Amino acid sequence: MTLDPAARLAVKESGLWGITSALKHFATTIGRTVYIPPDWDASSVRNVLPHEILGHVKQFRWCGLGIHPTLGIFPGMALVYVWGIIFPLWLAWGRYRCELHADSASWSWHLAKRLWTPNDVLTRAEGFATTVSSKAYAWAWPRKWALWGFTRRARQVIRKAALVG
Ligand SMILES: [Zn+2]
Numbered sequence: 651m652t653l654d655p656a657a658r659l660a661v662k663e664s665g666l667w668g669i670t671s672a673l674k675h676f677a678t679t680i681g682r683t684v685y686i687p688p689d690w691d692a693s694s695v696r697n698v699l700p701h702e703i704l705g706h707v708k709q710f711r712w713c714g715l716g717i718h719p720t721l722g723i724f725p726g727m728a729l730v731y732v733w734g735i736i737f738p739l740w741l742a743w744g745r746y747r748c749e750l751h752a753d754s755a756s757w758s759w760h761l762a763k764r765l766w767t768p769n770d771v772l773t774r775a776e777g778f779a780t781t782v783s784s785k786a787y788a789w790a791w792p793r794k795w796a797l798w799g800f801t802r803r804a805r806q807v808i809r810k811a812a813l814v815g
Contacts, residue, residue, distance in 0.1 A: 654703050654719075656707070659684050661687075677698045680723060700756040705752020709727060743791070745788075746796065750782075757771045775804035776800065776801065
């Protein structure tokens with residue numbers, strides 16, 4: 651499954667990622683590297699890769715002016731995350747937009763491969779909107795707004811996939 655030839659996988663070492671319990675249980679992408687919690691099985695990893703690689707690695711690539719995802723770490727993506735940390739926690743618009751983009755890239759991919767049905771996409775969109783507005787994402791966006799935005803985007807992705815497929 652080649653989603654981006656520059657992307658790399660690594661296992662999260664407990665020492666480095668033990669800072670917060672939230673980080674321990676999520677995949678985290680920095681530059682071209684997707685860090686995976688050590689206790690994940692292969693199917694959990696497969697499920698999250700389209701989100702991390704088509705979404706976040708591509709975002710790092712954009713911030714690196716399209717040259718290489720590693721160049722996007724600083725200052726581009728760092729700003730998005732710092733903004734999310736130092737400004738009112740529940741209004742981290744940049745993080746919300748990054749997650750919305752990454753997850754909708756994953757929905758399109760799963761629909762195109764016929765791995766998910768439109769209903770799967772809607773269920774995932776609602777579930778992930780809840781996650782993004784929870785403690786795990788530092789309450790990046792109010793829950794009602796996140797649900798509205800994710801459901802709306804899910805319907806667009808489903809409509810587009812139906813036209814293509
Ligand atoms: Zn994400």
